[in-house]
Amino acid sequence: MASSYDPNRGLTLVRNPHFVEWSRDAQPQTYPDVIEYQFGQTVEAAVTAVENGQADWVFDPPPADRLNEIGTKYADQVHVNPLTAVWYLTLNVNIAPFNNLMARQAINWAVDRNALVSLYGGTNLAAPGCTMLPPGFPGHVDFCDYTKGGGATWSAPDIDKAKSLVQQSGTAGQEVGIVVTDDEVNKAMGEYLQSLLTEIGYKAVLKPLSGNIQFTYIQNTNNKVQLALTSWYQDYPAASDFLNVLLSCASFTPGSDSSINISGFCDKDIDAQMQEALTLEQSSMDAANRKWGQIDQAIMAKSPVVPLLHPKIIDFTSKRVGNYKFSKQFYMLVGQLWVQ
């Protein structure tokens, strides 16, 4: 329970004296008596504090130029775990140029997922993506419609094909705004995308926005966002949390800051299949998951989104921290850590 909170300084959690462990699997008793969160430091300073034993964990991802250092000098304090998440581009299917299927497919063919994995932190921190459902997630099927030479997994971009599709679509030369958040990784990805879109024939303009407003800004159709970089992390382990939530007609609310179907994609046939899958979930999860796998493929054929990568998470803990436990649902279990 919280014993003190100052939005500028920190949060202190202390053991709830009234808590009784009723199920170790569901909610185990915690080890720490006190958990102190300190706000306001830069990530660089926070990483240094953990290295020096002045703090026990960093909330934010370590900055790119510190990854090699902590992965070599402090390897035994680093915990890397795959996440059920996807970083993806949204292509607004209701305004030019991405109201054209070929223009949308061109972006899917053009994007070098390996380049984006590099910008995220390297191959040990992310995997190239072809599907909205993350690998290992219920309903996930290995397929890749947009990789050079074909195959079930992504291998390389096909820039020539992308250029050809842009020309065929008649959208070459049009201006495309790319909306990203202004943190280091997202901005770097935005710069790469700007360079790529320029290469395949568009006039690309990068629009970095504060992370505080970007997510709601890109959802509102009044802002006429053509292309945005965003991500989705599971709320619960079901395919519907990705496909139904992100790409169904019901999730598209024009003019609202809360329209999570950012592409504005609404396909009646695919929507009907989603309803069918949701119904199937009540009788057979296996059958439902097979259906969700087919829906994932059907969506990618229409190309309203460009799956980029599936990230992993780094937890950097101090030398005195032990009993590190990770849950795909709750991530690092802070309450299960102990310190010497």
Next chain:
Amino acid sequence: MSLRDEVSTGPWRAAFGQLVRSRTALAGTAIFLVILIGCLLAPVYASRIAHTNAFRSNISGTTVVDGATVPVLAHSSTGLGLGVTPIGPTWDPEHYFLGSDNQGRDVMARLLYGGRNSLYIGLTATLICCLLALFIGVVAGYFGGPLDAVLSRFLDVLWSVPVYLLAICLSVVLLSGGLSAGPIHLRAGSLWVPILIIAVVYVPYVARPIRGQVIALRSREFIQAAIGVGASDWRILRRDVVPNVLPTVVVFVPLMTALSMLTESALSFLSVGVQPPDASWGTIINDGLGLLYTRPAVAIAPGLLIAATTIALNLLGDGLRETLDPGARLQGGA
């Protein structure tokens, strides 16, 4: 040279003669010209020597170091294999002389292109600022009365807002939607956005001393005589007032250029100046911020160039002040 000789050769020629005898001013000019010429040759360096595109990402690209082909961005192969590090300085002009940034772009080529933009913005903003300031300062100082009161209060209000705060506010507004006012249409990412912002925010800095000088000039005998014989205001301004305040403006030019460049770099560093994929020294420092631990050269190199250019322009400005400002000459005993 005697004072009589200087007068006989004309004030501007005499000033030039004195300027070329100033070693510090000459050193400043030489440094500035070297940097300027280097930056102007950016396309030659990029296309003929480094064979690179300074504005295109090259994340999956390779280059040659000591005869071996290596990736421009190397994935870590030690420990847990975390992180990707751009290639560092190779000191080979043909292959990433100063290394690469996180987009795999040649830092040296971007430094030169960035310098073009920084210098272009600095010089153009200064010229616009000085012209606006000259107009406002001369009109306010010469006509006085309500016109002076209005213009002076406008300058006071503009100057009362912290320069960087005002510049950042204007940048944020103009960078989101560009500028469309009558016949003027600027797209959001245009270089003219930082140029106009910097030019406007520094107008009071130049206009107020000019106004003061014009007020002093207006009571001088030669101006009063011109008014007495019925010369028009336009003629007095053109023939008597402006030529006498022009040396002040000329002294301001190098100093203001340095100040404009610093402001541009600060705005670009804060992402509200030059927009990608264009580069300026400020944006390159911003790019290098995320590489400080692994590739500090990316941030240090443009910082050194900004410092060198600013010092050079200040040396030149001091030299001009000593030669064109009679007060300074008397105090300095030159």
